[in-house]
Amino acid sequence: MTAITSHLQAVNDAIASAMCMAHRSKDSIELLAVSKGVSAVAICEAYQAGQRAFGESYIQEALDKIKLLHDLSIQWHFIGPVQSNKTRAIATHFAWIHSVDRLKIAERLSAQRPASLPPLNVCIQVNVSGEDSKSGVAPGGLVELAQAVASLPQLKLRGLMAIPAPAEGLEAQRIPFFKLHELMRQINTQGLALDTLSMGMTHDFSAAILEGATIVRVGTAIFGERNYGGNQ
Ligand SMILES: *Cc1c(COP(=O)(O)O)cnc(C)c1O
Secondary structure (H helix, E strand, O other): OOHHHHHHHHHHHHHHHHHHHOOOOHHHOEEEEEOOOOOHHHHHHHHHOOOOEEEEOOHHHHHHHHHHOOOOOOEEEEOOOOOHHHHHHHHHHOOEEEEEOOHHHHHHHHHHOOOOOOOEEEEEEEOOOOOOOOOOEOHHHHHHHHHHHHOOOOEEEEEEEOOOOOOOOHHHHHHHHHHHHHHHHHHHOOOOOOOEEEOOOOOOHHHHHHOOOOEEEEOHHHHOOOOOOOOO
């Protein structure tokens, strides 16, 4: 067994344990393997071990790997910050984007999504910890943005994403995830039907699962430490 295969199995086991503790059924969670900074070979190994959904943060790096791995049935998710001049590549090559935080970006993605593809699945990124440095819409502007995004024809608004400030310990980690879940409930009382909470990474995915995560985004625990400036 390769290291990636055994790490992937350990992550899937830990997810199953957290789902059990949360009294949730196994099929209501998806593991997104975050492969930024990781080679196409490593992605291929994870694929052979059964992983199908991969998340990338930097568009040029992602496009190179998507090209190399085009004959695998990988579902690609874009999870990084979005600049306006990158929306066409995202709209063309990805099944999901988790990091929409303003209407202008959503409008461009909808306009540029090829008609031959199903609508692009979208999560709105929420700045749930209120940190200045983090991207994401402030909770106060969320309902309005969600309603506008939901009306765009080539997008399918699926849910919310957050990257909370790092916290130690399960109880502290649960707080921002609880908040994100509450925000989704609120939006769903306004006539929308979101079904996705993209939350939880290597250090806090168990807490996220206890608070209702439906997608956890895990990189380091699968592929090892990134030796990576991440500036592409
Ligand atoms: C890098 C990244 C992850 C994965 O983080 P790990 O701590 O390596 O699991 C998840 N989500 C986003 C948005 C990321 O940029």
